[in-house]
Amino acid sequence: MAARVRALETILTQKGLIDPAAIDVIVDTYETKVGPRNGARVVARAWSDPAYADWLRQDATAAIASLGFTGRQGEHMQAAFNTDETHNLVVCTLCSCYPWSVLGLPPVWYKAPPYRSRAVIDPRGVLEEFGLTLPKDKKVRVWDSTAELRYLVVPQRPAGTEGWSEDDLAGLVTRDSMIGTGVALEPEAA
Amino acid sequence: MNGPHDLGGQMGLGPVAPETDEPVFHADWEKRALGVTLCAGTFGFWNIDESRHARENRHPVDYLSSTYYEIWIKGLERLLKRHGFVSERDLAEGRAVDGATQPKRVLKAADVPAVLARGGPCDRPVGTPPRFKTGDRIVTRNFSPTGHTRLPRYARGRHGVVEAVREGYVFPDTNAHGEGENPQWVYTVVFDGREIWGEDADPTLTVSIDAWESYLEPA
Numbered sequence: 003m004a005a006r007v008r009a010l011e012t013i014l015t016q017k018g019l020i021d022p023a024a025i026d027v028i029v030d031t032y033e034t035k036v037g038p039r040n041g042a043r044v045v046a047r048a049w050s051d052p053a054y055a056d057w058l059r060q061d062a063t064a065a066i067a068s069l070g071f072t073g074r075q076g077e078h079m080q081a082a083f084n085t086d087e088t089h090n091l092v093v094c095t096l097c098s099c100y101p102w103s104v105l106g107l108p109p110v111w112y113k114a115p116p117y118r119s120r121a122v123i124d125p126r127g128v129l130e131e132f133g134l135t136l137p138k139d140k141k142v143r144v145w146d147s148t149a150e151l152r153y154l155v156v157p158q159r160p161a162g163t164e165g166w167s168e169d170d171l172a173g174l175v176t177r178d179s180m181i182g183t184g185v186a187l188e189p190e191a192a
Numbered sequence: 193m194n195g196p197h198d199l200g201g202q203m204g205l206g207p208v209a210p211e212t213d214e215p216v217f218h219a220d221w222e223k224r225a226l227g228v229t230l231c232a233g234t235f236g237f238w239n240i241d242e243s244r245h246a247r248e249n250r251h252p253v254d255y256l257s258s259t260y261y262e263i264w265i266k267g268l269e270r271l272l273k274r275h276g277f278v279s280e281r282d283l284a285e286g287r288a289v290d291g292a293t294q295p296k297r298v299l300k301a302a303d304v305p306a307v308l309a310r311g312g313p314c315d316r317p318v319g320t321p322p323r324f325k326t327g328d329r330i331v332t333r334n335f336s337p338t339g340h341t342r343l344p345r346y347a348r349g350r351h352g353v354v355e356a357v358r359e360g361y362v363f364p365d366t367n368a369h370g371e372g373e374n375p376q377w378v379y380t381v382v383f384d385g386r387e388i389w390g391e392d393a394d395p396t397l398t399v400s401i402d403a404w405e406s407y408l409e410p411a
Binding site for chain 1: 277305310396
């Protein structure tokens with residue numbers, strides 16, 4: 003596959019159809035600029051500021067854009083807030099839809115058949131494979147991203163973080179906790 | 193299409209196998225695959241729905257044994273050939289042999305940040321008010337189109353409830369095939385796990401999809 007991709011890039015470059023330097027910028031964007039730290043900022047703000055949390059609940063696209071996170075695969079956003087009663091989990095059974103603007107590029111497992119097939123029918127079994135066991139009576143809500151709406155799970159704020167700064171709170175927000183395959187880190191783990 | 197990509201509820205595909213400290217890319221060719229795909233998307237000759245269909249419309253053995261970037265490249269080659277940007281001879285020789293269609297745009301490095309920041313919003317005005325409102329009971333249509341659709345098989349012919357009225361979005365089922373954007377209202381529709389998976393389903397489970405209006409009927 004490496005040779006096949008190289009050949010394709012060569013052909014398109016020779017035809018003047020692509021600028022290889024543009025590819026470098028795209029790669030750099032998703033390696034160093036756009037990633038789950040963006041989403042962690044959103045969650046930390048929502049934990050710290052009830053008015054922001056309300057805005058995020060009502061109009062996630064605008065609330066997230068206000069922090070500077072916009073663009074490709076984040077054009078239309080919805081936040082799913084975990085509660086004591088309900089745990090949210092996001093999947094794209096049909097392809098690999100994922101909120102790039104706040105989480106970056108999706109991990110391999112998110113795009114692969116085991117997760118896509120099982121998240122909708124056996125979410126608890128899937129979560130066990132991530133080391134997360136939900137209480138039996140906790141409701142599980144799975145969001146299948148079948149349209150161009152992208153979902154960000156807002157995990158519950160861990161106890162013992164009262165008075166923490168947004169920066170410190172963001173350090174507790176893992177990528178998986180914003181997909182729903184994890185929860186936020188406990189303070190002692192940070 | 194009832195294709196290999198429509199994976200919800202399929203069994204036997206193994207454990208999820210999350211990877212600790214997963215890198216953004218696992219090989220340099222994946223970086224180039226992402227970049228070439230995004231650059232070619234700016235030619236202006238296809239849309240996200242046509243590219244999704246180019247990826248999913250393949251033999252199940254091929255689809256399920258390819259990694260996701262492999263599927264992207266196979267789909268991209270198909271699109272580039274279909275729209276006259278590369279030929280079989282180009283690919284066979286690994287260099288530009290034949291001419292190419294004139295693209296509407298060539299993405300330059302300096303323009304990448306703005307293009308990525310703008311994205312490709314799919315919301316469009318719809319000339320009619322939404323047919324459904326929050327709380328309405330609906331049943332999804334049962335169909336088996338041979339072309340592209342975003343109604344998964346597991347969610348066809350199922351009873352659910354409208355949880356949210358979203359916006360008007362481009363309709364993938366026609367947009368993927370050059371038949372126009374034909375925007376429709378989109379709804380978040382929630383199903384009880386047992387409605388989808390039957391009596392052994394997790395009783396605490398609900399599953400939602402985002403459904404275009406023509407996927408739904410009143411129940």
